[in-house]
Amino acid sequence: MGPTLEATGISKTFTVRRDLLGRATERVAAVKDVSLRVAQSETLGLVGESGSGKSTTGRLIARLIEADTGEIRIDGTDFSALTGKQLQKARKNVQMVFQDPFSSLDPSWVVSNIVTEGLRSQGKLSTSEREAAAVELLELVGLGSHHLRRYPYEFSGGQRQRIAIARALALRPKLLICDEAVSALDVSTQASILMTLEELQDRLSLSYLFISHDLSVVRHLSDRIAVMYLGRIVESGEAAEIYEEPRHPYTRALLSAVPQVRSRNRPSRVVLVGDLPSASKPPAGCVFHPRCPEAMDKCREVVPQTVAIGSSEVACHLYPADPDHSGVINGGQRAT
Amino acid sequence: MSANEPLLAIEDLEISFATESGMLPVVRGLDLTVNSGEVVGLVGESGCGKSVTSLAIMGLIPNPPGRITRGRILFNGANLLDLRENDMRAVRGNQISMIFQEPMTSLDPAFKVGEQIASTVRHHLGFSKREAWDRAVEVLSLVGIPGARNRVNDYPHMFSGGMRQRVMIAIALACEPSLLIADEPTTALDVTIQAQVLDLLRELQQDLGMAVVFVTHDLGVVSEVCDRVVVMYAGQAVEWAPTRQLFARPEHPYTQGLLECLPAEHVGETLRPIPGTVPPPHQMPSGCFFHPRCRYSVPGTCDQHPIPSSEVGLDRGVRCVRSGQLDLHGID
Numbered sequence: 111m112g113p114t115l116e117a118t119g120i121s122k123t124f125t126v127r128r129d130l131l132g133r134a135t136e137r138v139a140a141v142k143d144v145s146l147r148v149a150q151s152e153t154l155g156l157v158g159e160s161g162s163g164k165s166t167t168g169r170l171i172a173r174l175i176e177a178d179t180g181e182i183r184i185d186g187t188d189f190s191a192l193t194g195k196q197l198q199k200a201r202k203n204v205q206m207v208f209q210d211p212f213s214s215l216d217p218s219w220v221v222s223n224i225v226t227e228g229l230r231s232q233g234k235l236s237t238s239e240r241e242a243a244a245v246e247l248l249e250l251v252g253l254g255s256h257h258l259r260r261y262p263y264e265f266s267g268g269q270r271q272r273i274a275i276a277r278a279l280a281l282r283p284k285l286l287i288c289d290e291a292v293s294a295l296d297v298s299t300q301a302s303i304l305m306t307l308e309e310l311q312d313r314l315s316l317s318y319l320f321i322s323h324d325l326s327v328v329r330h331l332s333d334r335i336a337v338m339y340l341g342r343i344v345e346s347g348e349a350a351e352i353y354e355e356p357r358h359p360y361t362r363a364l365l366s367a368v369p370q371v372r373s374r375n376r377p378s379r380v381v382l383v384g385d386l387p388s389a390s391k392p393p394a395g396c397v398f399h400p401r402c403p404e405a406m407d408k409c410r411e412v413v414p415q416t417v418a419i420g421s422s423e424v425a426c427h428l429y430p431a432d433p434d435h436s437g438v439i440n441g442g443q444r445a446t
Numbered sequence: 447m448s449a450n451e452p453l454l455a456i457e458d459l460e461i462s463f464a465t466e467s468g469m470l471p472v473v474r475g476l477d478l479t480v481n482s483g484e485v486v487g488l489v490g491e492s493g494c495g496k497s498v499t500s501l502a503i504m505g506l507i508p509n510p511p512g513r514i515t516r517g518r519i520l521f522n523g524a525n526l527l528d529l530r531e532n533d534m535r536a537v538r539g540n541q542i543s544m545i546f547q548e549p550m551t552s553l554d555p556a557f558k559v560g561e562q563i564a565s566t567v568r569h570h571l572g573f574s575k576r577e578a579w580d581r582a583v584e585v586l587s588l589v590g591i592p593g594a595r596n597r598v599n600d601y602p603h604m605f606s607g608g609m610r611q612r613v614m615i616a617i618a619l620a621c622e623p624s625l626l627i628a629d630e631p632t633t634a635l636d637v638t639i640q641a642q643v644l645d646l647l648r649e650l651q652q653d654l655g656m657a658v659v660f661v662t663h664d665l666g667v668v669s670e671v672c673d674r675v676v677v678m679y680a681g682q683a684v685e686w687a688p689t690r691q692l693f694a695r696p697e698h699p700y701t702q703g704l705l706e707c708l709p710a711e712h713v714g715e716t717l718r719p720i721p722g723t724v725p726p727p728h729q730m731p732s733g734c735f736f737h738p739r740c741r742y743s744v745p746g747t748c749d750q751h752p753i754p755s756s757e758v759g760l761d762r763g764v765r766c767v768r769s770g771q772l773d774l775h776g777i778d
Contacts (some may be wrong), residue, residue, distance in 0.1 A: 159636035160607075266723055296491040296663065301707035302719035323636060326666075326710030330717070367641035369666030371693055371708060371777050381645060382638045385606045 112186045114284050114317035115148040120170055120180030126390060138389045140166045142341040144180075146319070148285065151311060153318040155332030155349065157325055157364070161386050163341040164321045168287045171319065172204045173197070185284055202232055202281035209290035211270030215262040221248070221273055222258040228280045247276040252306055268299035272306065279310070287319045292327060304331060325368050329353055337361050340389055340397040347422030357424045359402050396427065404428060451523060453657050454480040454503070454625055460516035461498055461507060461681075463727070470727040471515065473499055473681040477755075482624065485651060485658040487672035487689070489665065489704075493724045495681040496661045500627045503659070504544050505534045521625070540570040543618035547630040549610035553602040559586070559613050560598030563620050570621045585616040590646055608639035615647065622654060629661045644671055665704060669693060674761065677701050680724055680735040683755070687762040694776045697764040699740045702774040711777055734766065742772055 121143055127136035141163045148154045158164045170177045173189065182190040184203050192200050205228075208214040215224055222244040229235055229243055245255040251272040262270055271291065278286055288307070292300045304327065310316060322328050328335060329349060336346035337360065345358040356362045363380040370376050382401045387393055393400050399409040408427050416425040456478040462469045473495040480486045488496045501507050503519055505526060519526045521542065526534065546552045554562060563585060564578035573581060579598070586594035589612040602610060611631060618626060628647065632640040648671060651658055660672055668675055669689060676686040677700065685698035696702045703720040705711070722739040725731060731738050733749035743749065747767060755765040766772075 159638060268723075297665075297704060297707040298491065298720040299723070301709065301717040304709060305717055305719060308716075325637065326708065330709030330713055363638060367637040368710070369640070369644070369664065369670045371665050371669045371705065371711060373669070373690060373693075374778055379641060381641055385608055385639065386636075 113147045113149045113183075114152075114185055115146065115154075115171065115319065116181075116183040117144065117146045117171055118181045118183075120144050120167070120177045120182065122166060122170055122175065122177050136390050139392065140341055140389060141170060141177075144338075144341075144343055146171075146336060146343075146346075148317045148319055150284075150317055151315045152334065153311065153320055153332045155328035155335040156319060156321045156338060157323065157328050157335060158338035159323060159364075159386060161340075161389065162338040163389075164323075164338050165289055166341075167338070168206070168289050168319060168321050171285075172206050172287055173201070174206070199232070202228065203284045204287065205278035205281065205283040205285075206287045206289060207271070207274050207278050207291040209293050211267055211274050211294070212262075214274055215270055217262050220259050220261055224262070224273060225276045225280055228277065232281060243280065247280055248273075250279060250310065251276045266299075267295055268303060271295065271303055275303075275306070275310070279314070282314070283316070285317045285319060287321065289321045290323070291320075293322060293324055300327070307331065325365060337364065340386065340392055342397060342425065343416075344398065344426065345422060345424045347420070351421050355420070357419060357422060357429065358398075358426045359404050359428070360398050363403075396425075452479040452520075453482045453484075453522065454478070454659075455520040456499075456503070456517065457520065458517040459499070459502065459514065459519065461495070461502055462513055462515045464511040464513075465728060467728045469513070469515070471681060472727050473502070474516075476517070476678075476681075476683055478676060478683065478686075480625065480657050480659060482657055483651075483655045484674065485648075485660055485672045487668040487675040488659060488661045488678060489663065489668055489675060490678035491663065491704075491724055493680075493726075494678040496678050497629055499678075500544070500629050500659060500661050503625075503627060504538055504542060505529070505531075506538075506544075536570070539566055539618075539623075540621045541623050542625045542627065543621070543623045544627040544629065545611075545614045545618050545631045547633050549607070549614045549634075550602065552614055553610065555602050558599050558601055559605070559616075562613075563598075563617050566617055567620050581620060582616075585620050586613070588619070588650070589613075589616045590642075591616075608635055608642060611635060611639075611643055612646065615643075615650070619650060619654070619656075623656060625657045625659070626651070627659045627661070630663070631660075632667065633662070633664070640667075647671070665693070665708065677704070680730065681727075682735060682765060683763075684736065684765045685763070687759075691759075691762065692776075694778045696774050696776045697758055697762070697769045697772075698736075698766050699742050699772065699774065700736050702776065703739075705775075705777050708777075742768055744768065 122141045124138045124140055125134040126138050129135050144167055156164045169175045171182055189200055225247045226240045226244050244258055253272055292303050320331055332349045335349050335352045336343050339360050345361045356365050363382045366377040366379045384401050395411045396409040396414050399405040414425045414427045415431050416423050417429050417431045419429055456476055459473060459476040460471050461473040462471045490496050502514060514527060560582040563582035567573045567581050568578045582598050583594050591597055591612055632643050662668060672689050675689050675692045676683050679700050685701050706718040720739050734753045737743040737748040753765050753767055755763050757763050
């Protein structure tokens with residue numbers, strides 16, 4: 111069986127400034143040549159700092175914004191090529207849960223309407239069918255049917271996030287994109303939402319694209335992880351391997367920067383200098399080189415190729431592609 | 447001040463807020479001491495009273511609706527609650543300063559950062575314009591802003607998030623306070639920037655011999671930065687201990703519960719979230735405030751009378767009647 115999601119070479123450039131005649135004077139390459147795979151019942155964690163392009167990637171895959179280039183396949187069908195009615199029908203396969211449950215739920219709607227809005231847009235249902243569907247959805251996320259007639263303001267942050275998950279599940283999606291879905295919650299609420307997400311995955315064979323800046327949460331939930339920096343994926347692979355043996359200097363720095371409770375076996379900290387550079391003027395060569403503790407001359411000029419090592423794929427000159435080997439994943443890129 | 451007198455001693459503090467159901471305490475019976483040069487963490491979930499406590503130390507509880515209804519806050523032996531607003535203003539920003547979570551809302555967008563630092567030192571230390579400006583350059587380079595002499599002329603929006611937080615720290619440190627209150631100072635920052643700012647804070651704290659009250663919900667940050675920790679729940683301190691001891695051998699079920707929720711510490715295991723939520727101030731349970739959520743609670747023992755705190759070792763205390771009988775687990 112093929113993967114639930116297969117995104118190949120997706121890129122998106124935004125125009126952030128125009129001159130008087132409407133010509134673009136400043137562009138930001140928010141996502142550049144990103145490829146992702148998520149198998150059925152698998153969780154792919156997409157991590158990176160603010161401005162790395164991880165949320166844009168999620169929105170591109172859900173087609174909330176349109177990619178400039180690239181292909182998005184959902185369960186084998188080319189989702190990125192669909193238009194009109196077909197697109198609207200196929201949207202049920204990809205649903206999203208957002209970070210802020212205070213702004214993502216309409217405050218003037220009761221819960222039963224919120225969770226069944228998608229069902230209504232996809233086909234006609236009688237009132238009683240909708241009611242039954244709403245009860246079932248709420249139960250799925252651990253909320254009782256006595257909540258049906260309540261408004262969002264009557265719920266705590268964690269409960270609202272459960273409602274947002276119920277709404278996303280109404281159309282039985284194949285892929286659920288969670289964009290910082292537990293980041294605004296307290297630890298114990300966060301833990302209970304994470305448990306619910308894990309249970310739902312088992313029950314419904316869901317695939318998750320879990321976008322977060324919180325590496326602890328991602329570590330707990332993910333089977334595989336992709337690390338983004340300035341719109342590019344710098345490393346991806348099995349979660350355990352990424353955490354035990356990070357290869358890209360950025361991944362190493364990122365993981366070592368996470369404050370840990372345990373006092374034993376803490377990784378020695380790699381403190382990065384400086385901030386994330388502006389995506390409108392990305393550095394030449396490897397985009398990470400100005401902050402990289404291991405930057406070489408080559409890194410300032412040549413864009414690194416993505417090579418396979420172990421279960422991981424890394425784009426870094428520390429791991430040169432063997433020309434006789436078929437290790438190169440996407441060869442032929444040059445510095446611009 | 448004698449050598450063994452603490453820099454800050456909070457005694458039996460109660461802070462109340464006016465609500466629809468009358469004045470209700472949101473912090474009660476809080477005791478807290480901070481010695482010179484020590485970093486004390488204040489942790490707990492949202493609504494546990496940690497930020498209100500830090501505002502109380504600064505004399506910044508909005509009144510109305512808030513009021514300190516009981517207790518004392520002794521700073522260098524003098525009760526801050528007895529000070530008039532004018533006298534408190536001389537302490538605030540001078541001997542005690544505070545940094546907040548969101549630097550963009552704490553800095554004035556209309557003034558150069560140099561002016562914002564200079565005005566603080568001119569007000570408190572009576573520096574001339576010239577001296578104050580030099581001091582601004584000095585503290586900006588102290589917090590690691592490259593090209594400080596030029597950057598004093600920049601406005602807050604010209605700095606990145608991490609740099610803005612450094613500017614905030616620079617303002618707070620300009621008068622060399624003996625106590626810094628840091629309320630979630632790195633929560634809005636990315637991890638790599640957070641690591642830079644935490645390193646900076648720790649370094650400055652050691653160089654200047656400053657005491658810090660570090661308010662945060664992030665136990666990882668506490669573990670790396672604090673010497674001692676106070677865990678708050680529903681407005682009370684439920685456990686306090688030196689950092690390593692607290693995490694390795696928690697005495698209160700709530701502390702253990704917080705540790706069990708940490709996703710990175712339980713990879714491949716099921717998490718054990720604490721059931722239920724923090725009770726709102728008008729629905730405080732009888733007995734131990736935590737008992738409805740506590741898996742060790744015993745009817746008749748935990749739900750009847752208010753729970754006193756007890757000493758369980760040097761610098762350690764807990765507010766749980768069953769703590770001696772429980773075998774709780776921590777993270778080493």
